[in-house]
Amino acid sequence: MTDRSFRTLESPVTDLGCNIRAARKAQGMSLRELARRADISASALSQIETGKTRASAKTAYEIAQQLGVTLAELSTGVPGQPDATGSSAPGRDHPGPEPDGLAAHLRHAVEFIPHSAQRTVNLHGGESFRVLSGPSLPGANCLLLTYEPGASSPPNDEFVRHAGHEFNYLVSGRLIIEVGTDRHELAPGDTLTFPASTPHRLTNPWHEKAELVSLFLHTLPHNGL
Incomplete structure (x- = not known):
């Protein structure tokens, strides 16, 4: 039997601020320019980059968008550069398969990511996330x-x-x-799907921790997949 004892180990915690700074510098963007685009103060961005404060989900999403990557990609390192696990985070220099080859890629792509390699990011407000997928799942x-x-x-x-x-x-x-204006109270086993462009928020007012698996689709599948 294969030993899976490593799964009990804590996954590595990502310094999101450090990754933001590295990605910003890789694009030749100044701190003030990224702060302006993300609609936050330069001092607030500086505190996030130096780890003095944690970004909220809203701020983290906006920063990632202005850097041209997803939040999950940003959490794994500078896009196009090897992360701590040795794999490259997809980004502008590594966009993944072209649409014509996407179907073939998905038919053959196999990717195993052990728990010890799954990056965890802590955000402001009592929220954290662990990245379960990798670059083999484009979009x-x-x-x-x-x-x-x-x-x-x-x-x-x-x-x-x-x-x-x-x-x-x-x-x-x-x-x-x-x-939007709809309120959904989820219990274990419930699912909820919605366009992420609709304003939304998640709240846990109870005394127990909640865990949610979320699949973010950034592009819709092409016909023929």
């Missing part, structure tokens, strides 16, 4: 999100929106997901 990212008791993402009654679609499956705990 999509799968995350395991954790919401501590009282967590709200984004905090302060704000809403977040970004490109693509979301499929969510609640593994444990309970969670409230507001999508």
Whole structure:
């Protein structure tokens, strides 16, 4: 029997601020310019990059968008550069398969990511996520999100929106997901799918931790897949 004892180890925690700074510098963008594009102050971005404060989900999504990558890609390192596991994060220099070859790629792509290589990112407001998928799944990212008791993402009654679609499956705990003016209370086993461009927020007002598997589809499949 194969020894799977390594799965009990904690996954490595990513310094998201360090990755933001590295990606920004790789693109030759100044701190003030990225802050302007992300609609935050330069001092706030500086504190995020130096690890003095954590970005909220809304800020992290906006920064990733202005850098031209997904949040999951940003968490694994500078796009196009090897991360701590030795694989390259997809980005502008490594866009993945062209549309004509995508179907063939998906038919043959096999990727194993052990727990010890799955990166974890802690965000402001009691939210964290672990990246479950890798570059073998073009146009999509799968995350395991954790919401501590009282967590709200984004905090302060704000809403977040970004490109693509979301499929969510609640593994444990309970969670409230507001999508536009609709309010959904999820229990274990419930799913919720919605266009991520609709303003939404996730809240855990209960005394138990909630875990949510989220599949983010950034591009819709081409015909023939």
